[in-house]
Amino acid sequence: AQSVTQLGSHVSVSEGALVLLRCNYSSSVPPYLFWYVQYPNQGLQLLLKYTSAATLVKGINGFEAEFKKSETSFHLTKPSAHMSDAAEYFCAVRGHGSSNTGKLIFGQGTTLQVKP
Amino acid sequence: DSGVTQTPKHLITATGQRVTLRCSPRSGDLSVYWYQQSLDQGLQFLIQYYNGEERAKGNILERFSAQQFPDLHSELNLSSLELGDSALYFCASSEGPARATDTQYFGPGTRLTVL
Numbered sequence: 001a002q003s004v005t006q007l008g009s010h011v012s013v014s015e016g017a018l019v020l021l022r023c024n025y026s027s028s029v030p031p032y033l034f035w036y037v038q039y040p041n042q043g044l045q046l047l048l049k050y051t052s053a054a055t056l057v058k059g060i061n062g063f064e065a066e067f068k069k070s071e072t073s074f075h076l077t078k079p080s081a082h083m084s085d086a087a088e089y090f091c092a093v094r095g096h097g098s099s100n101t102g103k104l105i106f107g108q109g110t111t112l113q114v115k116p
Numbered sequence: 117d118s119g120v121t122q123t124p125k126h127l128i129t130a131t132g133q134r135v136t137l138r139c140s141p142r143s144g145d146l147s148v149y150w151y152q153q154s155l156d157q158g159l160q161f162l163i164q165y166y167n168g169e170e171r172a173k174g175n176i177l178e179r180f181s182a183q184q185f186p187d188l189h190s191e192l193n194l195s196s197l198e199l200g201d202s203a204l205y206f207c208a209s210s211e212g213p214a215r216a217t218d219t220q221y222f223g224p225g226t227r228l229t230v231l
Contacts, residue, residue: 036222043118044206052216102164103174108158
C-alpha cells in the first residue's frame with residue numbers, strides 16, 4: 001500500500017528564511033509524487049510534481065523538491081519565505097503501472113507560518 | 117481559478133437528510149475525482165470516474181454514491197447524513213485516467229455541515 005508521511009504538522013519560519021517541509025513516501029511501485037498548497041478557504045493548487053524524469057523538480061512560486069529514492073523522501077524547499085507563503089501544504093503519492101487509477105493519497109498536511 | 121466548479125459552496129442540513137453535491141470538470145477533462153477533507157481523517161480519496169465509468173473506489177461509505185453524466189459533470193450523493201459527515205468535499209479533474217502527465221485540478225470545495 002502506498003502512503004506518505006509529512007513530518008511536522010506545523011512549521012514556523014521568519015520571512016526571508018529557508019522553508020523546508022518534509023515528506024517521506026512508501027510505495028511498492030515507482031511513485032509519482034506531488035506537492036499541493038491550500039490557502040485558507042480555497043481548493044488545492046499544484047505546486048510541483050515528480051513523474052520519474054529529473055529528480056530535482058522546480059515548481060511555482062519559487063518552490064522546488066528533490067526526489068531521493070535512497071531516503072524515500074520528497075522534501076519541499078524554498079530559499080526565502082514570503083508572507084504570502086503562509087498556507088497548508090500537502091504531499092501526495094500516486095502509483096503507476098498496474099494500478100491504473102489516478103487517485104492521490106495525501107499526507108496529513110503541514111501548516112506553514114511565516115513570521116515578519 | 118482551476119476551471120473546476122463546485123456547487124453549492126456551503127450546505128447546512130440535518131442528520132438523516134440527503135444532499136447532492138455537483139462538480140463540473142475543466143473543459144476537456146474526462147476524469148473526475150471526489151475527496152473528503154475532515155479534521156480527523158485528513159484528505160481522503162472517495163471515488164474516481166473516467167468518461168462516465170467508475171474507475172476506482174476509496175473509503176467511500178455505502179450511504180454515499182456518485183455518478184458522472186454524459187456531459188462529464190459529476191454528482192456526489194450523500195444520504196442518511198450523520199454528524200461525522202461534516203467535512204469539506206473536493207472535486208478534482210484530470211484529462212486522462214492515470215497517465216504520468218495527468219495533473220489533478222481541484223475545485224474550491226463544498227463545505228457540508230450536518231447539524
